[in-house]
Amino acid sequence: MPVRRLPPGCGLDLDKPLKHNPFQAAFMEARRMRFCLKCRLGGRTGGDGRFTCTQCQTTYITNLAAPRLYQYFMLRAGRRSGKSLIGAHAVREELLVPNSHWWVSSDSFERLHDATMPTLIRLIPPDWVKNWSEDHKQLDLINGSMVQFRSLHEPERGRGQGISGIWLDEAAFIDERAWIVARPSLAENAGIAIATTSPAGFDWSYHTFLKKALIDKEPGYWAARFKTIDNPLFRENETLRREIENARRTMSPEAFAA
Numbered sequence: 001m002p003v004r005r006l007p008p009g010c011g012l013d014l015d016k017p018l019k020h021n022p023f024q025a026a027f028m029e030a031r032r033m034r035f036c037l038k039c040r041l042g043g044r045t046g047g048d049g050r051f052t053c054t055q056c057q058t059t060y061i062t063n064l065a066a067p068r069l070y071q072y073f074m075l076r077a078g079r080r081s082g083k084s085l086i087g088a089h090a091v092r093e094e095l096l097v098p099n100s101h102w103w104v105s106s107d108s109f110e111r112l113h114d115a116t117m118p119t120l121i122r123l124i125p126p127d128w129v130k131n132w133s134e135d136h137k138q139l140d141l142i143n144g145s146m147v148q149f150r151s152l153h154e155p156e157r158g159r160g161q162g163i164s165g166i167w168l169d170e171a172a173f174i175d176e177r178a179w180i181v182a183r184p185s186l187a188e189n190a191g192i193a194i195a196t197t198s199p200a201g202f203d204w205s206y207h208t209f210l211k212k213a214l215i216d217k218e219p220g221y222w223a224a225r226f227k228t229i230d231n232p233l234f235r236e237n238e239t240l241r242r243e244i245e246n247a248r249r250t251m252s253p254e255a256f257a258a
Contacts, residue, residue, distance in 0.1 A: 004129070004130065004131055005131055005132045005133075005134070006126055006129055006132055007121045007124075007129075007132040007134075007139060008118075008121070009118050009121050009122050010121055010124055010126050010129060010132075011122065011123075011124060011125050011126045012122045013122035013123055014122075014123065014125060018085075018086075018089060021082055021086070021226075023075070023077070023224045023226040024075075024082060024085075024086040024089075026224060027073065027075055027086060027090070027222070027224060028086070028089070028090060028093075029044065030069070030070050030073070030222045031070065031073060031090055031192070031194075032044040032045045033068065033069035033070065034051040034060070034066040034067060034068055034069065035066065035067060036051075036053035036055070036056065036058065036060070036066060037065070037066070037067065038053070038056055038058065039053050039055040039056050041053060041054060041055050042069060047093070048096050048097075049093060049094060049096045049097035050097075051066045053066075061097050061098070062189070063164070063189060063190035063191065063192070064189065064190050067190060068190070068192060068220075069220075070192075070220055070221065070222040071186075071190070071191075071192050071193070071220045071221075072192070072193050072195075072208075072209055072212070072213075072220060072221045072222070073192065073193065073194045073195065073209070073221075073222050073223065074171070074194075074195045074196075074197070074205065074209035074210045074213065074221075074222075074223040074224070075194075075195070075196045075197075075223070075226075076172075076196075076197055076198075076199055076205075076206070076210055076223065076224070076225050077196075077198070077199075077224075077225065077227065077228070078198065078199070078226075078227050078228035079198055079228060080228050081226060081227065081228045083196040083197070083198075083226075084115065084116065084119055084169055084170075084196050085119060086196075087119075087167050087169060087194055087196040088116075088119040088120040088123055088167075089123060090167075090194055091104060091120055091147065091165070091194070092120065092124060094164065094165055094192075095124075095128075095141060095145045095147060096143070096145075097145065097164070098143045098144050099143070099144040099145060100144075100145040100146070100164040100165070101145070101146050101148075101161075101162070101163045101164050101189075102145075102146070102147045102148070102163060102164055102165050102166070102167070103147070103148050103149075103150050103160070103163055103165075103166040103167070103182070103185075104116060104117065104120060104147055104148070104150070104167045104169070105149070105150045105151065105152045105158075105166060105167065105168055105174070105178075105182075106151060106152070106168070106169040106170050106173075106174070107151075107152060107153060107170055107173040107174040107175075108153050108173075109151040109153065111151075111169070111170060112149055112150075112151045112169075115169070116149075116167075116169040116170075117137070117149045120147070121139070124139070124141075127142075128141050128142060128143070129141060129142070130142045137149040137150070152168075152174050152175065152178040152182075155175045155177035155178035155180075155181055156181060157178070158178045158179070158181035158185070159181055159182075159185070160182075160185050161185065161188075162185060162186075162187070162188030162189050162191070163185050163186060163189065163191050164189050164191045164192075165186070165191045165194065166185070166186065166191070166192075166193050166194070167193075167194045167195075167196070168193065168194070168195045168196070168197075168205075169197075170196070170197050170198060171195035171196065171197040171205040171209070172197040172198065172199070172200035172203045172204075172205045172206070173200065176204035176205075176208075179204070179205075179208065193209075195208075195209050209221065209223055210223040210225070
């Protein structure tokens, strides 16, 4: 009988409550919004990723059966603001939908291995896990869902089969070509893209996600901008607040923004 393997750190953060951040909460609510093709009524999914129409009482799971109100998301915020953490929470919830296929990516293997990947894995309950492949950086769940961790330091690594969604962590530092290559992989399943990033000027991710959502008001796009101080951990701790204010006073605007 094959030995079930768990990824390092699996489930370590399950007991850590997610403190309320209005920007994080708005993102999670927007991501859950769908509408019934039959009744043309909108609503939200439950915690299990399933959407039940309030009128016809039909329950839907897939994006093709119950389309998303938004398909492209961006959270653009300062370091330690909680943008990556809420990205991981979102992917965790998406993986509750049976047979989902997600890519979790960043601009380098180092960032993926040291930050993005463990942030998600620490939120996955061990009893969800069917197996972990260290060689392929692939997590298979007992409900048939799968997440693959891919560094996009080489843009062509964004090629692959149809996926349910992709999380681009620190998207501003990923080569735009990687997004161009990966985007068609979403089409088959009407998949969604979640981009979380620190500010990096008017880069490609700004024009591709944030500008379309907040300035152009293009349908299907949702975005939010917020600051490190908006993280409840900093708002509630005077020592941490003073540390941020000291950094603001002593660092150049460019360095502080990074």
